[in-house]
Amino acid sequence: MSDAPLAVVVLKKRRALPFFSHHPWVFAGAIEREEGAPQPGDEVRVVSHEGRFIGRGLYNPDSQIRVRLYGWDEHRPLDRDFWAERIDQALAWREQLFQHRPERHACRLIFSEGDHLSGLTVDRYGEWLLVQWTSRALAMRQELFLELLTERLRPRGVWLRTERGIGESEGLSAADGLLRGEPPPRPLFLVENGLRIGVDVLEGHKTGYYFDQRDNRRAVAAYAGGRKVLDAFCYTGGFSLAAAKLGQAAHVTGVDSSPSAIETARANAELNEIGERCTFVRADVVPYLEAAVGRGEQFGLVILDPPKMARTRPGIERAAKGYLRLNRLALQVLEPGGILVTCSCSGLVDREMFLDILARAALEKGRGLQILEVRGQASDHPVSIHCRESAYLKCVIARAV
Numbered sequence: 001m002s003d004a005p006l007a008v009v010v011l012k013k014r015r016a017l018p019f020f021s022h023h024p025w026v027f028a029g030a031i032e033r034e035e036g037a038p039q040p041g042d043e044v045r046v047v048s049h050e051g052r053f054i055g056r057g058l059y060n061p062d063s064q065i066r067v068r069l070y071g072w073d074e075h076r077p078l079d080r081d082f083w084a085e086r087i088d089q090a091l092a093w094r095e096q097l098f099q100h101r102p103e104r105h106a107c108r109l110i111f112s113e114g115d116h117l118s119g120l121t122v123d124r125y126g127e128w129l130l131v132q133w134t135s136r137a138l139a140m141r142q143e144l145f146l147e148l149l150t151e152r153l154r155p156r157g158v159w160l161r162t163e164r165g166i167g168e169s170e171g172l173s174a175a176d177g178l179l180r181g182e183p184p185p186r187p188l189f190l191v192e193n194g195l196r197i198g199v200d201v202l203e204g205h206k207t208g209y210y211f212d213q214r215d216n217r218r219a220v221a222a223y224a225g226g227r228k229v230l231d232a233f234c235y236t237g238g239f240s241l242a243a244a245k246l247g248q249a250a251h252v253t254g255v256d257s258s259p260s261a262i263e264t265a266r267a268n269a270e271l272n273e274i275g276e277r278c279t280f281v282r283a284d285v286v287p288y289l290e291a292a293v294g295r296g297e298q299f300g301l302v303i304l305d306p307p308k309m310a311r312t313r314p315g316i317e318r319a320a321k322g323y324l325r326l327n328r329l330a331l332q333v334l335e336p337g338g339i340l341v342t343c344s345c346s347g348l349v350d351r352e353m354f355l356d357i358l359a360r361a362a363l364e365k366g367r368g369l370q371i372l373e374v375r376g377q378a379s380d381h382p383v384s385i386h387c388r389e390s391a392y393l394k395c396v397i398a399r400a401v
């Protein structure tokens with residue numbers, strides 16, 4: 001981070017194509033050599049085997065993603081002005097998207113690769129910002145980013161959440177905690193689709209809530225009218241509340257293994273005055289579904305939103321088996337003409353593969369499955385066309401005949 005000439009990372013022969021196409025992740029295996037002894041966090045120039053300029057990025061010798069690329073202009077440094085422009089673009093999109101709706105205070109402001117800021121996620125919960133680093137080199141610029149964010153958003157506080165495993169994968173040592181201002185209250189209340197939702201941003205999953213399912217919850221509510229709903233992996237009740245309140249479901253049962261999530265889900269149902277039509281059960285979903293099959297219980301709408309099942313390429317096959325098993329069980333408790341809402345947030349299991357798994361589950365259980373909608377993540381989680389891995393969420397709505 002000095003005025004010295006930038007170190008240069010030279011790619012192997014025939015490995016440059018994805019980066020000429022602006023993919024941001026330069027893996028160690030694509031690198032031929034490094035010139036100029038780059039240090040952790042340094043800005044580097046990445047060039048092809050023949051020395052053609054490709055992009056400017058940040059270097060991390062402890063990550064498999066050795067360089068994250070951010071800039072494609074040979075003459076523009078990755079300086080304060082550069083990052084400020086990226087942040088402004090991200091914030092402007094959310095302003096446009098939400099206008100003056102309450103969701104502007106309950107959304108993802110910066111989505112890593114989707115906003116060309118690989119390794120930084122910022123969520124906004126009311127007057128608080130929740131920051132997550134998945135790049136050590138960006139995290140080393142934390143003070144600069146906090147300054148840029150607080151100048152623009154004037155939050156009451158900024159809280160850091162760390163992702164599990166990031167210590168090993170990025171060599172990043174960070175602990176959850178207060179970065180600026182006051183700590184967030186527990187619970188913190190936000191508004192989504194007209195519902196009031198209490199979240200625990202300190203201890204809850206991810207940064208406390210799953211904003212990526214916002215539009216899918218509303219979409220699912222449209223099918224819920226009068227139906228008996230099972231919301232499997234309900235967490236704090238995102239889909240349950242939407243189905244019961246917006247969708248006027250006859251009854252919703254939410255199931256999750258986390259006691260604190262179940263407690264919050266119950267409180268949220270009370271808060272929205274639908275406590276009498278919602279039951280939340282702390283249980284493991286698979287045995288719960290097996291028991292429901294055993295007693296012949298049927299539902300009119302079943303939602304499956306399991307946690308990420310494939311974290312690595314070798315884990316894909318196991319994840320596929322897990323999805324198959326869950327979807328088979330869901331079909332067994334769906335009444336004829338019932339609606340299946342089935343999600344996958346494993347980026348490594350792509351849309352086609354997920355649909356193939358559903359087809360197999362349907363065949364095995366002798367059910368016809370009509371796809372009604374194939375949805376993705378909400379638009380405050382944009383997908384970079386150059387990094388299709390950022391399209392991680394699938395939400396299929398289908399009718400089981």
Ligand code: SAH
Pocket residue numbers: 205209210213233234235236237238239255256257258261283284285286305306307
């Ligand atoms: N549908 C939720 C998000 C679900 S996240 C929403 O709209 O907000 C996945 C959830 O699965 C987490 O709450 C986690 O506690 C739960 N979970 C993970 N494994 C589980 C299991 N085997 N049985 C039940 N719940 C599980």
